[in-house]
Amino acid sequence: MSLEATVKYHFPKGQNFSGTAPQTSPDAMTGTDYVAAMGMTQSRAPLGYAAFMGKVGVSENDARRAVSLLTEFALHTCDRVAALRKLETDVKPAVMQVLATYAYLDYCRSAASLKPCECCNTTGFIDAEVVTMKSMLSGAGRREVREQVRVRCKTCAGKGVVSSACRDCNGRGRAVMRKESERQGVPVMGDCKQCSGRGFERIPSTAAYRAISSITDSISLVTWEKSGKQFYETLIGKLEMEESWANAALNKVTA
Known part of the structure; x- marks a missing residue:
């Protein structure tokens, strides 16, 4: 079972929590099994599970927990970046929280946002x-x-x-490749160059920089572009990686 398949159990249409009626599949997992599986996944991959549940709108608490866990990760790893390592001890936690918040917002972006x-x-x-x-x-x-x-x-x-949907492809992530279409004489589809196939516009990294600039002026725009932005992108990648790990963990316990 994947993480996406668990969403329906948080927004049930009926009283039956099980995915399949017992009379049609006696060996199907029971509602208790599903709850236990999600609990095990949450304990094994807390960040990925909380991030996904917050992203799909299951729980605001999960969204806040994901930001909190990502902030902790940022604090443990930010000293690898010289500009962040030099931040004052009373300023660094606030900066990491802002970066974690913006990273999570970017992670949650979709064409429907x-x-x-x-x-x-x-x-x-x-x-x-x-x-x-x-x-x-x-x-x-x-x-x-x-x-x-x-x-x-x-x-x-x-x-x-x-809407956050890409204007060039209308959120589809695919667009007509004009040069190739003219060369072949037929419409040729490919990944949208404007959004790189995502279908939506990402939050500009400069938005995160402006937010941390209101807290401290220790990081210049040049420094941000050189190393701070890369660390910020790492936080977004961390969320995506943790979601994949949580999905794999759930598949394993429900196999």
Whole structure:
């Protein structure tokens, strides 16, 4: 059984917790077996299990636990990076927590995710100049009047958030390769170059840098690009690796 298969047990449609009715499969695992299997997986791969459950929306507690565990990992490994090793002892935990939080948010991103609208700063409205014709009180006719008014943001349609799906491939991860299509004379599909086949836009690493810059000015942008960004990417990779390990552990205990 995979991690994805466990999601339905957290959002059941009926009272039967088992995946298969006992009368049709007497040897199927019982509900108690499933609970025990998930408990064993959680103990063997706590970070990967918590990260996945938080990502799919099963539990906010799991999401917070994943960030906490990733922060601990970051604190134990950050001294390998000179710029992070030199951080003051009272600042380092806060910086690692920010990096872990952004790494987890990036890990949770998908084509179905929403992101803040940058055009209106999540307000749903923008200031725009509107030209109207108004009559003069003296009766001398009409004249143009320019006014600043609040109008609904066209980018997000007033919602304050927009889709994270890649605009080039509409979240599919596949797009038409123009040059190859012209060469062969037929549409040729390939991984979208804009999103590298993911189907969605990742959180820019500069967002994480801006967040830690509000805590400390010890890390310059040049240093961040040289070594800090690589450590940040390592944290994202750690989450993906731990999820794979948790999935393998669950498959093993349910085999």
